[in-house]
Amino acid sequence: MSHDQATFLAVFFVKVALGLIVFTLKPWLGVLFLVAYALYVWREIRNSDTAPEEEMIEPLKIRPSAIEPPMGWIVLQIVLSLIVIATASHIFYQPA
Numbered sequence: 001m002s003h004d005q006a007t008f009l010a011v012f013f014v015k016v017a018l019g020l021i022v023f024t025l026k027p028w029l030g031v032l033f034l035v036a037y038a039l040y041v042w043r044e045i046r047n048s049d050t051a052p053e054e055e056m057i058e059p060l061k062i063r064p065s066a067i068e069p070p071m072g073w074i075v076l077q078i079v080l081s082l083i084v085i086a087t088a089s090h091i092f093y094q095p096a
Contacts, residue, residue, distance in 0.1 A: 004044075011036060 011033065018029060060077050063069045 007040060
């Protein structure tokens with residue numbers, strides 16, 4: 001297991017365990033976890049040896065033939081993906 005996964009799982013399990021306990025300081029722990037995630041991201045950004053070697057990025061689904069697609073197509077695919085996710089969540093989640 002990579003260091004990133006271990007860090008995420010450790011924080012996740014602590015959050016789940018705290019979610020099962022009711023106490024008055026729980027809202028402030030949200031701030032603490034936000035700081036923990038911010039420190040993790042800051043450390044990862046500053047640590048240059050964690051950057052992967054030159055990776056091949058998959059082509060866009062809407063323009064698979066474009067080797068370096070324009071930013072507009074990239075943004076369009078992201079927006080369409082978010083619309084699909086939002087629509088699917090409304091379809092599959094129906095409150096009782």
